[in-house]
Amino acid sequence: MPKGYWIGQVEITDPEKFAAYSEANQIAYRKYGGRYLIRGGNADVVEGSFRSRLVVIEFEDYETALACYRSPEYQIAASLRKAGSTGDVVVVEGYAGVQPEGVSL
Template sequence: MPKAYWVAHVDVDDPSAYARYREANAVAFAKYGARFLVRGPEQHQLEGHCRARTVVIEFPDIKAATDCYHSPEYQAAKALRDPVSTADMVIVEGYEGPQP
C-alpha cells in the first residue's frame, strides 16, 4: 500500500500564535503515524505561485492521512491555525510504480 502525503503551502501572519498550532497538532500527528519530510525551510520558487512556507508530511497510507485531517485532535489544532495563517493543502497518494 502506498504512503500518502499532506502537501501544504502556508503564509503565517502571527508566528507566535502559529507556534501554538504546531504544539497542538503533535497529538494528531503522533496518533496517525505522521512524519515531517519538509517543514518550512528555505525554498526557491521556480514556476507559478506559492506561499512562503512549504510543509510535506508523510503518513502510512491515504486512510491515515485523511483520518488525521478529519480527526477531532487535528481539527482542534487547525482552529488555532486558521485565524493566523492562510494555507493551501492537498492529500496525495505516493507513487509505487517503476522509476526511470
C-alpha cells in the same frame, strides 16, 4: 501500498497563534504516525507562485493521512492554524509505480 502525504503551503499572519498550532498539531501527528519530510527550509520558486512556508508530512497510507486530517485532534489544531495563517492543504496518495530506469530511492 503507497504512502499518504499532506502537502501544505502556508503564509503565517500571526506568529503567536501559529506557534500554538505547531504545538497542538503534534497530538494528531503522533497518534496517526505523521512524519515531517519538509517543514519550512530554503526554497527557490522556479515556476509559479509559492507561499512562504511549505510542509510535507508522510503517513503510512492515504487512508491514515485522511483520518488524521479529519480527526478531532487535528481539527482543534486546524482552528489555530486558520486563526494564524492562510494557506492550502492537500492530502494525496503517493506513487508506487515504475520509476525511470537507473533511478533508485
